[in-house]
Amino acid sequence: MVLNFEKEKLVTELKKLKPKKVLVQLPEGIKQNASEIAEIIENLNIEVVFSGETAWGGCCISPQEAKNVGADLIVHFGHAKFIDIDFPILYMEVKDELNLHPLLQKSIKHLKNFKKIGISYSIQHKHDIDKIIRFYENEEKKVILSGKKGRVKYEGHIVGCQYSGLKAIEKDVDCFVIIGNQFHSMGAAISVEKPVVLVDVYNDKIRDMDGVREKILKQRAISIQKLKDARNVGIIQEEKLGQQFGTSEYLVDKLKEQDKNVILITMNELTPDKLMNFYNIDCFIVLACPRIPIDDFAKYEKPMVTFKEALVALGMKSWDEILKIGII
Ligand code: SF4
Known part of the structure; x- marks a missing residue:
């Protein structure tokens, strides 16, 4: 995992929003980067408190926690915007900068019987989606991104509690390819009837979700x-x-x-x-x-x-x- 926190974007947004004190929420895998993030924020003369609570998804928003520590902005890392509430939130989506090409190549033999593939990605891979589409099109696949439905923010984006975007394209595809982790592919496998193939970027393998x-x-x-x-x-x-x-x-x-x-x-x-x-x-x-x-x-x-x-x-x-x- 090579995470890019988009420091420049963070600085630009904080300068624009001008908070006095922020509550930062980090998913478990990013908590190790708290000191680095604190330094960026404190250099702007903004006070920062990190939430020790879990942040499994963009759903884990707690304005009360922010108010308790006197913060006037929540900075939530690692997920896309999920809900609208009457408290300011800055969502920092975080990019995972990986070379996906070898893994995509490995996926081809799992997709040999499928011509039309529906693709969904977890938010860390959004910046790679054009490359992913081009890769499969060069392999003569027709690619359709899952729909932007309900709580997902982008076409093709997947969250663990919203699969209506996949269901919306199910009749048009032969199978689904999930770029991300087992959590998302398992949810997809339960939600749709067409085969689901996971491009498991964290374990560097391809997994057919048959039988799940x-x-x-x-x-x-x-x-x-x-x-x-x-x-x-x-x-x-x-x-x-x-x-x-x-x-x-x-x-x-x-x-x-x-x-x-x-x-x-x-x-x-x-x-x-x-x-x-x-x-x-x-x-x-x-x-x-x-x-x-x-x-x-x-x-x-x-x-x-x-x-x-x-x-x-x-x-x-x-x-x-x-x-x-x-x-x-
Ligand atoms: S699946 Fe949905 S509700 Fe559950 S943690 Fe993820 S975003 Fe939150």
Whole structure:
């Protein structure tokens, strides 16, 4: 990984915005660069405080944390803009400067049966997308970028909770190529029916995601059944402003109609230890990041479902309807 923080852009934007004090949010992989970033900001006579909280995505925005430390701007590194809120945020997308050519070449044998490929990239590779398209076109592939839908910021851009851009082009492509990491390709594999190939830039390999969809969907069906059978249900909401997937009011009435006891639980970030003592709860509905129940279910003692899955368990949507729009 060769990360480019776009120092010049950071300096230009900060000079324009003129904050007195900033709260900087860094994804885990970039926290090691905090001192370097602090130096750039402090050289502009701006005070800086780093958030020690996690920043998994552009969803992890906390204006309250900024206000608590007296910051008048949040500088969020590593993700594209995700939500609009009434607090100033400077998103610094960060480029990963790699030579992707050898890896793209390796991908060709995995794509030999496909003529039309749908491409999505994680934000660190946006600056390479023209080269990537040219590469595949030279290999006589027709390339279509996934659509700019919902919370994604650019055509072709992928985030872990929004796959409608891939679904929008699914009928026009033979397969999908994801330039990024396993997290994004796994979400794609669950969301679309066409084959998904991961160009895994972090492990320097190509991975066919065959079989992932069937395996995960089977597991999801089991969790949905657990909610149907549950007597005591906990609905979890996170305080992160970008992680509001579904509304509790809607679910509470339906759960009560079905003779279930319901409690609402709020927290800054969902982790297994925080649920341990809610031992009377049979199943949790997670209104935070939908990838937690899907990807991390094995880390939790009790079953968990997403908002969409809860709608299926409560008979408000059919499983087929959810599959059609995408389970994430
Ligand atoms: S909600 Fe989850 S998948 Fe979506 S951006 Fe945030 S961390 Fe990523």
